[in-house]
């Protein structure tokens with residue numbers, strides 16, 4: 581689990597199958613078993629804090645701190661960065677979903693798949709995918725399954741492969757839907773001033789097609 585200014589990156593790896601998933605701002609864990617998290621930071625000091633499940637644990641660049649979590653009750657738990665880390669510290673929320681092990685396994689199986697190709701029926705969703713590439717969103721964001729991927733030294737940004745399955749945008753800044761996605765893509769600085777994403781320089785029409793495609797990536 582890696583903290584960034586101002587969002588969370590959660591990487592899952594299943595050693596028995598080699599499958600991986602990368603998710604932003606949401607953690608899912610199976611209920612009733614201890615789950616080990618390795619915590620680090622991409623930039624400044626952040627602090628992992630899920631008040632009802634754990635104490636505060638610092639997340640430092642170039643260091644790993646371990647934390648073992650266990651949730652016996654299924655449900656959503658709210659977390660937050662607990663170390664002032666700059667302008668958008670207050671908009672750095674985290675949500676943990678604890679679910680029965682079989683639901684967790686299904687969730688992980690979906691998240692570890694590449695993004696679905698746009699259904700052939702929807703020209704608009706296909707246009708959204710093309711505009712995403714044309715607008716150079718791929719210079720920062722990975723969508724697994726797309727031909728274009730960020731360079732290894734690209735600025736770090738949330739993996740968007742299954743972005744439509746999340747409940748919020750930008751670490752809790754807005755709820756997830758087509759309208760809020762379009763608003764975020766057009767002008768992230770109006771929503772989260774200082775966020776490390778520039779506004780899109782494409783037409784409103786293209787922004788809305790991109791939002792429609794991203795929302796379909798469940």
Ligand SMILES: [Cu+2]
Pocket residue numbers: 626627661662663664665666669670672
């Ligand atoms: Cu912070």
